[in-house]
Amino acid sequence: MLYLSITHPSLRLTAPALKKLQTHCDFLLKSSTFIFPQAPQRKVTMSGVIVQNMSFKPGQTLTVTGVPNPDSTNFAINIGNSPEELALHLNPRFSAHGxxxxxxxxxxxxxxxxxxxxxxxxxxNQGEEFKIWITFTHDEFKITLPDNSEIHFPNRPGAEKYNYMLFEGGVRIHSIEIK
Structure with a gap:
């Protein structure tokens, strides 16, 4: 049995579970270390987690749980239809970009x-788990932060659904859920 150990987003999948997941959405894992037990010398490191073709529609809530790295300068949660069209770029900055x-x-x-x-x-806080809820309405994204404060950010492109998400930066993503 082949295990895919992803140390950056803290995920562990068997090959059959990965295949089942891929039938529901397309995704590309970057910024992760892949370790194959049959060939432990093979190790590939990349830089982000991309989820594609997993629709995020009005009325749904995206829940993201993760832990910023102890030395994280920033991380980002991006939602859109492509890297060229991001409806929401949520970027907590510990010390980045001034x-x-x-x-x-x-x-x-x-x-x-x-x-x-x-x-x-x-x-x-660096090194401490967080949970963020992003509720999508036709007009806006209502973002509930770990302290229950809210950000209301407009749905500027006005699309009825988004199917591209990118999680990047100094963070370990533990879970991503849309309900």
Whole structure:
């Protein structure tokens, strides 16, 4: 039996479980270390987790659980239809891009970043587990942060569904769930 051990997102899948998961959505794992017991010398490291063709529609909530690395400068949760069209870029920054302890929300359209939204508060700690809930409505993303504070970010592209997610940066993603 082949095990795929993904140390970055803290996931462990057997080959049959991976095949079953792929029948429901397409995904590409980057920023992870793949270890194959049959050939322990083979180790591949990449840089993010991409989930594709797993629709996120109005009325649904995406729940993300993870732990920022102890030395994390920032991480990001991106939702859109492609890397070129991101409806939501949620970027908690411990110390990155000239910001300290700042949450930045934005969207990326037509090859350019749009107007940033910087809410007050920063309920994240390096090395401590967090849970974020992102509820999608036709008009906005309601983001509930670990301290239960809320961010309301507009659905700028106005799409009825999104099927591309990218989780990247200094974070170990433990679970991703859409209900």
């Amino acid at each position: 910001d300290n302890h700042t949450v930045v929300c934005n969207s990326y359209q037509g090859g350019s970043w749009c107007q940033e939204h910087r809410p007050d508060g920063f309920p994240f």
